[in-house]
Amino acid sequence: MSFLDVLRKLDEFTWEIPREAQPGMRVPGIVYADRALLEKADADNALQQVANVACLPGIVKASLAMPDIHWGYGFPIGGVAAMDAEEGVVSPGGVGYDISCGVRLIKTSLSYREAKGRLEEALDxxxxxxxxxxxxxxxxxxxxxxxxxxxxxxARELIARGIGWDEDLEAMEEGGCYPGADPSRVSEKAYARGRDQVGTLGAGNHFLEIQVVDEVYELADRLGLFPDQVVIMVHSGSRGMGHQICTDYIQVMASSLARYGYDLPDRQLVCAPVNSREGEDYLAAMACAANFAMCNREAITHWIREGFERAFRAGARSLGMEVLYDVSHNLAKLEEHEVGGEKRALLVHRKGATRAFPAGRPEVAERYSPTGQPVIIPGDMGSHSYVLVGTEEALKKSFGSTCHGAGRQLSRKAAKRKVRGDELRRRLEGMGIMVRAGHPAGLAEEAPEAYKDVREVVEICEGAGLSRRVARMRPVAVMKG
Incomplete structure (x- = not known):
């Protein structure tokens, strides 16, 4: 079935999948996109997944999708779904296997003009x-x-051991410690997979990039961003630990599904009531993976600071290497939102979507009260990335959510068929981008052609009122697993 035939255009950037489009939908689907992106989402069955998510018990208002939507496990990547905290469900597929995969941006006081001569040494x-x-x-x-x-x-644990700075905590969601974590809810296998992986980048779409700020907009100076500034972006998550936790609890919830009498349109949407034993155990283990992921990015930041200190023969503090922000795009979070004129406690699933809260929300750290929460949006390794901030309108429309990146449009296999890794390396180097990658095939999987146009995705989010641009960066060095 093509959902293009039933979509209703609500405005230039907003489309509705009506409840009658599919039996069992409890709420409509809302997709933020243009026609071209909708066609891509329909072709890979992501719109079908939006409709499927709308069938979950306790879902509130709508099943939402950001413009970087593409097919994922159960939920589409780019999907947002808020569940009533008392009557709704939690679904591991609504978070994904890489729990708390996220992005961090580290500033420097260096301009590209003054730093250019030492960046290759820094990359090495x-x-x-x-x-x-x-x-x-x-x-x-x-x-x-x-x-x-x-x-x-x-991250408080790592910083207490001398890995990272105290002030980094204010630049992380939840102050660097996700609440409700209970290590007793994590399996031995998950422990074993995570034990040796703190401070590792991983493979796939995870990366480290040295970037240069090439456009600034309103609020850039408030966030300490200026034209020609050298910054470093890190994209990584909870590695094997998060993957194992997701695997474990998908099995747990699959075995308990019949007990709760849920009739799901897709078995990948296995779920349990938020306040059930299975739901509470999963959320406690998920919080452990979120804390692991923040520690992972904090340790990587420590090694980055050490590398820059050696390359530039100066201390990291004198180089201005502050964390601008660290934000996840794969989590389920208990939040309070206004729905239909009343405040409600909701469990907001964001899978390949980023929290984008405006100034004034209690979750936003004091240092960001003049601007709202920063949102870090990576592009592909041959194009721009962005810093955005959240908006009041996003609270009303998307439970304070926006996109998480460009969004994949070619599978990894398709990308490898289309692009040769060694040729891609030469192309990127011809664009002035230094490349360090483990294997040519892995590089080809993440070719620019594999992703949508991040500029288009960001502009749709801004046009829909979900976030607004603060700065744009271009890559000058890329490191991938």
Whole structure:
């Protein structure tokens, strides 16, 4: 079935999948996109997934999709769904396998003009200092008790050990420690998979980029961003630990599905009541993975600072290497939102979507009260990335959510058929982008052609009122696993 035939255009950037489009839909689907992006989403069955999510018990207002939507496990990537905290469900497919996969932006006080001559040395030092690639072991080795403290306390645990700065915590969601974490809800297999992976980049679409700010908009100066500024972007998540937690709880919820009498349009949407034993256990384990992911990015930041100190013969503080923000795009969060004129407690699933809260929300750190929460949006390795901020309108429309990146349009297999890794490397280097990658095939999987146009995605989000631009960056060096 093509959903293009039943879509209703609500405005230039907003489309509705009506409830009558599919039996069992409890709410409509809302997709923020233009016609071209809708056609791509329909072709890979992502619009079908939007409709499927609308069938979940306790879903509130609408099943939402951002313009970077594409097919995912159960939920589409780019999907947002808010569930009533008392009567709704939690679904691991609404978070994804890479729990708390997210992006961090580290500022410097360097201009590209003054730094250009030492950036290749910096990149070499980062490649030597930040472990990358599938199955890579990190520089930190942790025993079980150490892992438990890390999962319970988040980035505060690493910083107490001298890895990271105290002020980094204010630049992370939840102050660097996701609430409700209970390490006893994490399986031995998940512990084993995560034990050696703190401070590792991983493979696939995870990356480290040295970038240059090439456009600034309103509020850029408030966030300490200026033209020609060198910044570093990190994209990584909870590695094997998060994947195992998701795997474990999909199995748990699949076995308990009949007990709750849920009739789902897709088995990948397995779920449990938020306040059930299965739901509470999953959320407690998910919080552990979120804390692991923040620690992972914090350790990587530590190695990045060390590399820049050696390359530029100066201390990281004197180089202005502050974290602008660290934000996840794969989480389910308990939040309060106004729906139909009343405040309600909701569990907001964001999978390949980013929280984008405006100034005034209690969750937004004091340092961002003049601007709203920063949102870090990576493009592909041959195009721009962006810093955005959240808006009041996003609270009303999308539970304070916006896009998370460009969004894939070619599968990894299709990208490898279309692009040769060695040719891509030469092309990127011809564009002035230095490349460090583990294997040509892995590089080809993440070719620019594999992704949508991030500029278009960001402009649709801005046009729909979900976020607004603060700065644009271009890559000058890329490191991938």
């Amino acid at each position: 030092l980062l490649e030597a200092g930040v472990p990358k690639g599938l199955g890579t072991k990190g520089r930190l080795r942790m025993e079980r008790k150490e892992m438990e403290r890390l999962m319970a306390r988040g």
